Amino acid sequence: MEKINQIKSSGIPLPIEHIDTDQIIPARFLKSTSKEGFGENLFRDWRYNNAELNTDFVLNDPKFKGSILVAGHNFGCGSSREHAAWAIHDYGFRAVVSSEFADIFKGNAMNNGLLPIEVSTDYLQALTTAIYNNPETQIEIDLQSQTIAFEGEVYNFEIDGFKKQCLLDGKVEFDYLVEMHDAIEAYENNRSF
Amino acid sequence: MSKTLFDKLWDSHVVKTFDNGPSVFYIDRHYIHEVTSPQAFQGLEEKGLKVFRPEQIIATADHNVPTLNQDQPIKDPLSANQVSMLTENCAKHGIKYYPLGSEYQGIVHVIGPEMGFTLPGMTIVCGDSHTSTHGAFGCIAFGIGTSQVEQVLASQCLMLSKPKTMRINVNGTLKAGVLSKDVILHIIAKLGTGGATGHFVEYAGSTFEAMSMEERMTVCNMSIEMGARGGLVAPDQTTFDYIAATPYGPKGEDFDKSVEYWKTLKSDDNAPFDKEIHIDASDIEPMITYGTNPGMGINIFQAVPTDEQDQELKKSLNYMGLEPGESLLGKQVDYVFIGSCTNSRIEDLRIAAEYVKGKQKADHVTCWIVPGSKQVEKQAMEEGLDTIFQNAGIRMRQPGCSACLAMNEDKIPEGKLCVSTSNRNFEGRQGQGARTILASPLTAIAAAVHGKIWTADEAIARNQSSVESLSS
Ligand code: SF4
Numbered sequence: 001m002e003k004i005n006q007i008k009s010s011g012i013p014l015p016i017e018h019i020d021t022d023q024i025i026p027a028r029f030l031k032s033t034s035k036e037g038f039g040e041n042l043f044r045d046w047r048y049n050n051a052e053l054n055t056d057f058v059l060n061d062p063k064f065k066g067s068i069l070v071a072g073h074n075f076g077c078g079s080s081r082e083h084a085a086w087a088i089h090d091y092g093f094r095a096v097v098s099s100e101f102a103d104i105f106k107g108n109a110m111n112n113g114l115l116p117i118e119v120s121t122d123y124l125q126a127l128t129t130a131i132y133n134n135p136e137t138q139i140e141i142d143l144q145s146q147t148i149a150f151e152g153e154v155y156n157f158e159i160d161g162f163k164k165q166c167l168l169d170g171k172v173e174f175d176y177l178v179e180m181h182d183a184i185e186a187y188e189n190n191r192s193f
Numbered sequence: 194m195s196k197t198l199f200d201k202l203w204d205s206h207v208v209k210t211f212d213n214g215p216s217v218f219y220i221d222r223h224y225i226h227e228v229t230s231p232q233a234f235q236g237l238e239e240k241g242l243k244v245f246r247p248e249q250i251i252a253t254a255d256h257n258v259p260t261l262n263q264d265q266p267i268k269d270p271l272s273a274n275q276v277s278m279l280t281e282n283c284a285k286h287g288i289k290y291y292p293l294g295s296e297y298q299g300i301v302h303v304i305g306p307e308m309g310f311t312l313p314g315m316t317i318v319c320g321d322s323h324t325s326t327h328g329a330f331g332c333i334a335f336g337i338g339t340s341q342v343e344q345v346l347a348s349q350c351l352m353l354s355k356p357k358t359m360r361i362n363v364n365g366t367l368k369a370g371v372l373s374k375d376v377i378l379h380i381i382a383k384l385g386t387g388g389a390t391g392h393f394v395e396y397a398g399s400t401f402e403a404m405s406m407e408e409r410m411t412v413c414n415m416s417i418e419m420g421a422r423g424g425l426v427a428p429d430q431t432t433f434d435y436i437a438a439t440p441y442g443p444k445g446e447d448f449d450k451s452v453e454y455w456k457t458l459k460s461d462d463n464a465p466f467d468k469e470i471h472i473d474a475s476d477i478e479p480m481i482t483y484g485t486n487p488g489m490g491i492n493i494f495q496a497v498p499t500d501e502q503d504q505e506l507k508k509s510l511n512y513m514g515l516e517p518g519e520s521l522l523g524k525q526v527d528y529v530f531i532g533s534c535t536n537s538r539i540e541d542l543r544i545a546a547e548y549v550k551g552k553q554k555a556d557h558v559t560c561w562i563v564p565g566s567k568q569v570e571k572q573a574m575e576e577g578l579d580t581i582f583q584n585a586g587i588r589m590r591q592p593g594c595s596a597c598l599a600m601n602e603d604k605i606p607e608g609k610l611c612v613s614t615s616n617r618n619f620e621g622r623q624g625q626g627a628r629t630i631l632a633s634p635l636t637a638i639a640a641a642v643h644g645k646i647w648t649a650d651e652a653i654a655r656n657q658s659s660v661e662s663l664s665s
Contacts, residue, residue: 017505018386018486022619027598031257031271033231033278035339045621074387077420077486078619079598080322081229082338100387103356103422104322108338160354162214172340173215177348178242180209180217184350187208187219 003170007141010066020078025087039090067094076105195461215352221315227279228256229320233343234282244286252290260590299566299592302326302534309442313428313455325416328425329409335423357467359392363400365474370649373408374633377415378480382490390420400474406435407540418487427459479648482631484509494659520663528611529560529641533597536614537565545638546578554586555644563595612640
């Protein structure tokens, strides 16, 4: 996994609550057996009205660009499909900002170098408004210091310390687990039930 | 210190805890299916690794399979490819696999319990969020992403931080016509779709104690729909009796020893929960959803909420083609789907059959009844349920996820209204533009017969005054 620390970019606003993984990547696109190419169908049924581009949808609005998605509350609820994280990353996003993430999505995102940044409702609102007022608004994320900032408004976000180190080092949980076979075997042999 | 059941199960499965970090958490049982596993096997192979504990894995094909003519090759080449990759991966790594055509194939969360592979005290994962279903047996069971599937394949462990705990107490007797599906829809409507995020739920109280295992599975299944990591019910005699009747559950002395252990699996008195809620069973009526997430539910005699300021409500109702303040009882429906890992077990089919016996499906309604597994299908045929459905004009199909997520051909057409026993009413979940109303199997079959949103006779009679005011 690529290391991740600082992200500086404009943001794309999508202030809808409870965006579920079926919207992020509809089930009919889950038939692939590789991890690549899902970005093409990210938010497919919002981006297109059948085959036609839905010009009202924010991803089709050339005003808004950038690698930070600024979404609504409870982002990523629903199915456990990691394809949702793959699709967002593949499309070019490196961070999603929301006031709450669904648990499985949050884990999936971090396992794929996509930063889920949880901020307060007020901060989220202020950030969203700032982007609508000026789509060029620069957002700066610094993982090491756990800060997100725009127009001088700084927010300290929480992140699991272990996950943070993984992201900074470009390491994944997998690397730790496969080194632990002896301890796992010992656990198996010592179980009393 | 007194502990919750969740705490006990958690503690006994921790291999190691990193300082101020996550725990290495041991997984007893891993279920896999064709959609979320191929990339995990591929990752393993790229690293030149083997599956660590193949004997603890059970595989089946369910998400992507047709529900008619299962004896013929799968027509869609992409679906066929996913299923054949699963077949190959299982053969290569020595994993027990129940493919199409096997007597035990079915939806992963239906077959695991019915075969006795899901047992109290276990930790269970699957690359599918409704793995929470297995919590009905007193398990820590939860859905994981594909990277985690790969981790479990390689090490039988995951790196996890401990979630918070929540207890949902429901006490009292359910009214006639109110099923376990209504209980969980009621809870989710109360808490909202993110109301239990970060928590693991224990369902407690006399209402759950009185439920069958299948009813408890329906409840635990939908824990994820309020954001919970999972949900569980402490095992009891109902659980032990159910397991005793499974083909692969422990037998003889083994069973007796297991029961001794299983009996210890409950929360201590005064065990602290981070959050606790109480619900009176007699407040629950048959439930339906009106919006595009499972938290947008009302009892069937209530009207769709009105809140001019609520943008989410506006967007949902627009998608659903519904008006604020509208009453849904009596509204014409186009499709009825009885199936999915929430409500496709034999008791669900019995409920539907009993209601529809001697009646006819409304002409304009397309009704799909999809059993959850080959075993459920077989049992339904032995009991003559398929004939009852046929006489009512409904064809029972073959097992699979079907219109729950519409990955196969079973799609609800754009703009059509479907009363469904599945667990998600998200936009497009049952097909592009499809409109889903979640309900119990009883409410679903009543809709199929009446051709409109309707429910159990007893519930209608009990609410006669509101029914009359609706029609006036
Ligand atoms: S029936 Fe639906 S919810 Fe259940 S496993 Fe299949 S797709 Fe998932």
